[in-house]
Amino acid sequence: MRRSAASSTIEEGVYSPECRSSHEDERKSIDEDEDAVAARQDEEKPVNSEPPQSQYGEHPDGGFRAWLVVTGCAAGACATFGFVNAWGVFQAYYEEQILSGTAPSTISWIGSVQYALIFLPGLIVGRIFDMGWTKVPLAVASAVLIAATFLTAECTRYWQFLLCQGIAVGLACGVIFGLVMGSPAHWFKRRIGLALSVMAIGSSVGGTCFPIAVRNLIQQVGFKWTMRTLGFIELALLVFTILTVKRRLPPRKRTGPFIDLTAFKSPAYSLYCVASFVAFLGMYTVLTYIDVSASASGIDPNFSFYLLAIANGCSMFGRLSGGLLSDRYGPLNVMTPVTAVAGILTYVWPTAKSVAAYVVIAVLYGAASGVYVSLLPAPTVRMGKTHDVGTRVGMSMTIIALGAVAGPPISGAINDSTGGFKYTGIYAGTAILVACCFLLATRFALLGGWRGKC
Numbered sequence: 001m002r003r004s005a006a007s008s009t010i011e012e013g014v015y016s017p018e019c020r021s022s023h024e025d026e027r028k029s030i031d032e033d034e035d036a037v038a039a040r041q042d043e044e045k046p047v048n049s050e051p052p053q054s055q056y057g058e059h060p061d062g063g064f065r066a067w068l069v070v071t072g073c074a075a076g077a078c079a080t081f082g083f084v085n086a087w088g089v090f091q092a093y094y095e096e097q098i099l100s101g102t103a104p105s106t107i108s109w110i111g112s113v114q115y116a117l118i119f120l121p122g123l124i125v126g127r128i129f130d131m132g133w134t135k136v137p138l139a140v141a142s143a144v145l146i147a148a149t150f151l152t153a154e155c156t157r158y159w160q161f162l163l164c165q166g167i168a169v170g171l172a173c174g175v176i177f178g179l180v181m182g183s184p185a186h187w188f189k190r191r192i193g194l195a196l197s198v199m200a201i202g203s204s205v206g207g208t209c210f211p212i213a214v215r216n217l218i219q220q221v222g223f224k225w226t227m228r229t230l231g232f233i234e235l236a237l238l239v240f241t242i243l244t245v246k247r248r249l250p251p252r253k254r255t256g257p258f259i260d261l262t263a264f265k266s267p268a269y270s271l272y273c274v275a276s277f278v279a280f281l282g283m284y285t286v287l288t289y290i291d292v293s294a295s296a297s298g299i300d301p302n303f304s305f306y307l308l309a310i311a312n313g314c315s316m317f318g319r320l321s322g323g324l325l326s327d328r329y330g331p332l333n334v335m336t337p338v339t340a341v342a343g344i345l346t347y348v349w350p351t352a353k354s355v356a357a358y359v360v361i362a363v364l365y366g367a368a369s370g371v372y373v374s375l376l377p378a379p380t381v382r383m384g385k386t387h388d389v390g391t392r393v394g395m396s397m398t399i400i401a402l403g404a405v406a407g408p409p410i411s412g413a414i415n416d417s418t419g420g421f422k423y424t425g426i427y428a429g430t431a432i433l434v435a436c437c438f439l440l441a442t443r444f445a446l447l448g449g450w451r452g453k454c
Helices: 002-011 017-044 064-079 081-085 087-096 104-117 122-130 135-152 158-182 192-244 261-265 267-280 285-296 306-329 331-351 355-375 386-418 422-447
Strands: none
Touching: 064 081, 064 158, 064 192, 081 104, 081 158, 081 192, 087 104, 087 192, 087 285, 104 158, 104 285, 104 386, 122 158, 122 386, 135 158, 135 192, 158 192, 158 386, 192 306, 192 355, 261 267, 261 386, 267 386, 267 422, 285 306, 285 331, 285 355, 285 386, 285 422, 306 331, 306 355, 331 355, 331 422, 386 422
């Protein structure tokens, strides 16, 4: 009724000061009434229609349930990234036995596809995680990984290994790893570095145990039963992962593409993605070829294959210490200098000629690379909000995949063309040090200077 009266007054053309004053008072009263109605409507809305994160409380940053989730993530990382990290022992075995007539650089494509696919699905998997899907994709990917591992036992030709161990295993590992990567951020905030490091220890355990198991089982039961045994180990680990990993926050209700390009408007995020891409052009070169180069230098093959296990074992120390230090000093402040050490060690690696030299390089490089890999998602997690952490991490992982798929084959091609690992080390070490420059640029973009926790 009030709104009708106001309309009729305007239509009659009454614009005297008294009428204008009365009309303005009336309109103000109407606005106040509408505001009151809107406030009541807001109070009557269901509490879970687009629930704010605050209603679910602060991040626990500890407790039985939170650490159980991290333990499940570590088991998933062991079955996926740990298995992929054991590629070096397969590279050496295929060169000597099953694929002896195939060039090493060609064989390395199997491992490179694995490395790439463990990151590449992140673009889709991260968004699926943000939409609330966890258990179903975990179960499906786990079934594919176990089946592909059993099928690898039956492979005899290069294309079969590339299809089963390269593409199928890599893709399944990528889905699982992408899902477990985002879970700790739902439970930890202040101690996220430690949580990610504990999760990453799982891949170190796998990278240490799988090569030793493969080497000894092949000698005792043959290649086929070795792969079948690995399949049963993966089954046990992944069942535990499926039962324990879960989200804490509700899914983000939104529509739109899987790629959130607005994230790249942040200079820091863009620089960090470039740094990660360049780093992976060289980061896995030493881990892929350290046992092969040791054998070429005259080291007993029965010992040289342990170098990969030593490196992966020592990466546990790097992963745990890196997580503890990053929560105190910031992930970029920790990973940048340690990554530079890994680059320098990559230069030194081809000069090693004795058992002692190779062991020292394996120990130091394993620890240094462990710090970098364990903290890889930490800066990205901190560059935005928790509700879209899966999408943000997923996009960066997809970019990393491009470097991971190209790095080892480039190193293998350099080795084939030069007949040694000298220029391979120069190439990989330079890539890692260039990545350190981009990490410094990322830090400067975040802080606007050189001092501060970042």
